[in-house]
Amino acid sequence: MKVEVVGTEKFGTDSYVALFNGILLDVGLTRMVEAVKFIVNPSDPLFLISVRTRKAMSLVKISEIADVARTEGGTMVTIRDENYAPRLLTFLWRKYGRDRIEQLSRLEILCRGVSEQDISVLELHPGEELRSRVLDAIWRLLPEGFKIRHNISSENITTVAATEHDMKKEWIELANKVHAEMGGLDV
Amino acid sequence: MYKVLMFDGGVYRITELYELVEDVGGFVIQKTQIQVGIVVTLVVPEEEVPAIEGKTQELGGKLTDVPLAGTEIAVVAPTLGRHHMPHPVCDIAEHLRRYGAITVVMGLARGKGRQTAQISADEKATIEEYDAAVFVLGNFEDCIVKEKIRLFESIEIPVLVVCGPEINGLPNCEGLVTGVCRKVERMRRAEEVEKLEEVAQFLGRIIATSRKEKDEDPLFVHPAEIRQRIESMDVVKKSLRPAPIVLHLDGLRIKIPFEEWRDSLANIEIFGRRLEEVATISGARIGGSTLIRILSRSEVQARDARRSIAAA
Numbered sequence: 126m127k128v129e130v131v132g133t134e135k136f137g138t139d140s141y142v143a144l145f146n147g148i149l150l151d152v153g154l155t156r157m158v159e160a161v162k163f164i165v166n167p168s169d170p171l172f173l174i175s176v177r178t179r180k181a182m183s184l185v186k187i188s189e190i191a192d193v194a195r196t197e198g199g200t201m202v203t204i205r206d207e208n209y210a211p212r213l214l215t216f217l218w219r220k221y222g223r224d225r226i227e228q229l230s231r232l233e234i235l236c237r238g239v240s241e242q243d244i245s246v247l248e249l250h251p252g253e254e255l256r257s258r259v260l261d262a263i264w265r266l267l268p269e270g271f272k273i274r275h276n277i278s279s280e281n282i283t284t285v286a287a288t289e290h291d292m293k294k295e296w297i298e299l300a301n302k303v304h305a306e307m308g309g310l311d312v
Numbered sequence: 313m314y315k316v317l318m319f320d321g322g323v324y325r326i327t328e329l330y331e332l333v334e335d336v337g338g339f340v341i342q343k344t345q346i347q348v349g350i351v352v353t354l355v356v357p358e359e360e361v362p363a364i365e366g367k368t369q370e371l372g373g374k375l376t377d378v379p380l381a382g383t384e385i386a387v388v389a390p391t392l393g394r395h396h397m398p399h400p401v402c403d404i405a406e407h408l409r410r411y412g413a414i415t416v417v418m419g420l421a422r423g424k425g426r427q428t429a430q431i432s433a434d435e436k437a438t439i440e441e442y443d444a445a446v447f448v449l450g451n452f453e454d455c456i457v458k459e460k461i462r463l464f465e466s467i468e469i470p471v472l473v474v475c476g477p478e479i480n481g482l483p484n485c486e487g488l489v490t491g492v493c494r495k496v497e498r499m500r501r502a503e504e505v506e507k508l509e510e511v512a513q514f515l516g517r518i519i520a521t522s523r524k525e526k527d528e529d530p531l532f533v534h535p536a537e538i539r540q541r542i543e544s545m546d547v548v549k550k551s552l553r554p555a556p557i558v559l560h561l562d563g564l565r566i567k568i569p570f571e572e573w574r575d576s577l578a579n580i581e582i583f584g585r586r587l588e589e590v591a592t593i594s595g596a597r598i599g600g601s602t603l604i605r606i607l608s609r610s611e612v613q614a615r616d617a618r619r620s621i622a623a624a
Contacts, residue, residue: 133454137452137453151496268395268426268450269390289425289427289428290427
């Protein structure tokens with residue numbers, strides 16, 4: 126992971142880098158983050174962080190990764206691509222509830238009271254999930270009092286500028302600039 | 313001056329130690345028995361320590377100094393959210409307990425932020441009920457030096473500040489320990505434990521200074537003497553709260569409701585006087601507790617003189 130830090134206080138910025146590493150470890154993102162840039166200016170006050178992640182798996186229909194068949198009382202989903210198994214199970218639990226979704230074996234899921242057609246058209250968004258985990262990590266890191274935030278998000282880069290009172294125009298411009306630079310960064 | 317010590321040994325002939333403590337004018341603060349082993353926290357006059365050491369040796373026990381015993385310390389963080397260092401705050405509180413202190417962790421309602429960080433008068437008054445406060449602040453010097461110092465401004469008790477960056481000094485506090493910053497895990501590494509030790513040692517010095525200052529005009533009675541009389545009350549015996557009686561440098565916190573028990577407490581006899589004649593008894597800001605602040609000998613004399621003039 127490439128880390129770039131710009132700040133007026135060495136101790137503060139260094140400790141925030143260490144803290145971010147700890148948070149990434151906690152949320153299980155260490156291997157997914159390619160580059161991070163911090164701009165920390167407590168006297169302004171401005172806290173800016175830009176995170177670039179690896180490209181997430183693209184959007185996929187359930188019928189592309191699993192066999193879907195009607196069975197007694199519902200639909201049986203047999204997963205073909207095991208990489209998607211945990212994500213698919215979580216997605217189904219969230220959509221239909223744990224009462225209706227039962228994992229029969231490692232790759233077999235029984236969906237009670239759900240039609241075959243309804244399941245087949247569902248789509249998984251691994252990129253969205255990754256983005257929400259990155260945002261979670263950033264929110265854990267940001268100083269609690271810095272509630273005024275400007276977020277920029279593109280396919281694999283998330284940039285957040287945070288301050289305490291008014292968000293100045295130049296900080297938004299700086300955030301845009303950092304966000305654009307992160308896209309062209311060599312890692 | 314009294315000294316607080318911890319005896320760690322066996323139960324065999326332990327009554328001899330209790331008798332000696334009583335004979336030299338000391339008190340037993342706490343006894344914790346684990347099967348045949350026992351840990352006793354005791355207070356004795358400083359000049360009688362060699363006698364206690366001799367008895368400890370005779371009984372095959374170990375005597376250690378517990379500089380923070382008999383104190384209640386508040387460990388204060390800007391908030392209790394995960395952004396404000398719950399790990400260092402809890403670790404510091406836990407480490408101070410090893411030195412005998414009773415510690416309370418406290419988060420401010422509006423302590424987050426830089427310029428927006430505030431402390432209310434009510435919070436200040438609550439903190440002032442303790443013997444000392446440890447304020448655990450953040451990672452940025454600019455933020456601490458310019459803004460956060462307001463949090464512990466005009467607090468009447470000794471304040472120790474713990475923060476991350478190296479700062480030469482801060483106003484409104486008795487001490488400063490640097491190098492402790494936000495963490496996502498507990499302070500378990502050797503250098504982190506060293507920092508905890510530094511905090512405890514610093515606080516020990518602050519408390520020793522407070523004790524010396526109080527000794528210039530000694531209290532009318534030692535808080536442990538009042539404790540001995542109070543712990544026999546049924547309501548205290550039946551209390552399920554942890555540590556129903558907590559000693560302070562100049563009094564006690566008793567975890568029974570003030571409104572209900574004020575008269576019983578006021579009438580406790582202490583050296584031929586009623587407790588309310590030698591102490592102020594009030595309700596604590598944290599509900600369901602009573603605070604007793606013992607007056608100094610000169611305060612009691614002045615009170616007596618005023619009374620006799622009024623009677624005449």
